[in-house]
Amino acid sequence: MAFLIAAGLFGAGSYFYKVAVVPAPKSFLSKPQKITHSNPLYPAHEWYQHVNKKRWYEVSATRHLILDANYIPASKATTKSVLIAHGFMGNKDKMFSYAYMFHQLGYNVLLPDARGHGDSQGNYIGYGWPDRLDYVKWIKKLIATNGQNSKIVMFGTSMGGAATMMVSGVKNVPRQVEAYVEDCGYTDVYDEVAYQAKELYHLPKFPLVGIVSLINHVKNGYSFKEASALNQVKKNQRPMLFIHGAKDHFVPTRMVYSLYRVDKGPKQLLIVPGAGHADSYQKQPKLYEATVKTFLEKYVK
Template sequence: MVDSELRQVGEFMKKRTKIIIACTSVVALVTLGLFGAGLYFYQVAVVPAPKSFLSKSHRISRNNPQYSAHQWYQHVTKKRWYEVSATRHLILDANYISAAKPTQKTVLIAHGFMGNKDKMFAYAYMFHRLGYNVLLPDARGHGDSQGNYIGYGWPDRLDYVKWIKKVIATNGSNSQIVMFGTSMGGAATMMVSGVSDLPKQVKAFVEDCGYTDVYDEVAYQAKELYHLPKFPLVGIVSLINHAKNGYSFKQASALNQVKKNQRPMLFIHGAKDHFVPTKMVYPLYRADKGPKQLLIVPGASHADSYQKHPTLYRDTVKQFLAKYVK
């Protein structure tokens, strides 16, 4: 009887061991698969490279409404400015364009995801016509700046503070500075607004179609582009990014930064934005603590508001900034 019971126990233990081994193998395979997927989407989301989901640049023809701005940008005198990033000692590159008449007013223009300074020519022209000096930096990992990852505005916010201080050092302590950005640059603009030691010379912000935080935006794109749920993939990509680049996607929050802002901010978003969904602008606007205004541009898709309604856009920016920049 004892031998029979021992054999039964032995068979049970063998079966249990096989089940544990099988389950462990499945868990290991799933974990390996998720990590592999995380590494793939890290490449898609964070490594600077051509992205299939972004629209390709088109040649600016004579009948394009932006033709005059493009021609101006091609021929205007541009000074090359350089700065060292706030972390990792990367060499950052920018174009500086002086106003037509001497002024203390300068706008810093932040470009979007996989953009660069030269793609912001239309906004540079707009602000130049409003009488501003214009500074157009390339974010780390973009354009002519060094870097092998996309910061989504978070590490870049400290780089932009260094650019702001460079403007003050170059143009004088009486400088009046506006920060403007679209998409990732809009998020960076909001992220800068919450920096504790931001120089007093920064008088106002204008953000166009920025996101609430990087986690929300990457999760939204994972669903829209690849029909994937945010859990657990976005968290895995965030962990990889934190290990490689020192910040998590939830940490990179424009929403948390505008909660600390006391300075004027104009929020702009296209009514038909399906890349950074229009609904993101409302919690951002509500959270901001300073003087503020919200413009929802009818019929505009992502980063398309100025091209869609240039007069409305320019006049709104002009009237808003006239209250705070003299």
């Protein structure tokens, strides 16, 4: 009987490992909307389709994967650059609206594909944890390209928001990183996967999430508890803007309060009324742009 129970749990864990960690279309993710003339993001979409994009490549910090990115120079020469990190099962091209916003603010824009996403190599979703070290390599590439006087902002939404916070706690992040902006990132991977198991499948976190985490640790070298934005942001002392939708039911809004509370650097919190997950910019574009602009003008001179 014990063997059958163990086999059943392992089977369930293997199934949910594929759901949570293997890059593939996910039925629980909303389908991307078509950008029409009436969509407020249409100008950004059109700009992104036609702007000159340079292809950059980098080797991942572990496993020697070839990573892919688009680099868009600012309209006028500048030392200011932003690295934009996309979300779970997203890619660089889906971040066009944020690229446009930062381009309008006068920044060079770098849009990498995370491991296992877009045009980057990889057969697993890192949830920002192994990716944090990849992003540090991208940051160093920006500095090598644009000079030691570079002023760099890291920005991300959802998984990219978590990755942004995870980078903030990496030891010896280049001094040129002057600020972070995270939008709807989670506290840690364990809490987020446990939340989704309950919301989507009505399953308790014990023992399933622990089993999936163990499989992930064996295959990919990190546990879900280890992959903690909360623990990383505790180490941060640089400016960080936290953004979250008031009606986020994918990464619950409550998570941002815990993250904001433990951050040690200059900080600001924006809760966007009526916004769902990764929907804050589209829901309140003027508020979003004004808040980001004012925050960065204060800390990125």
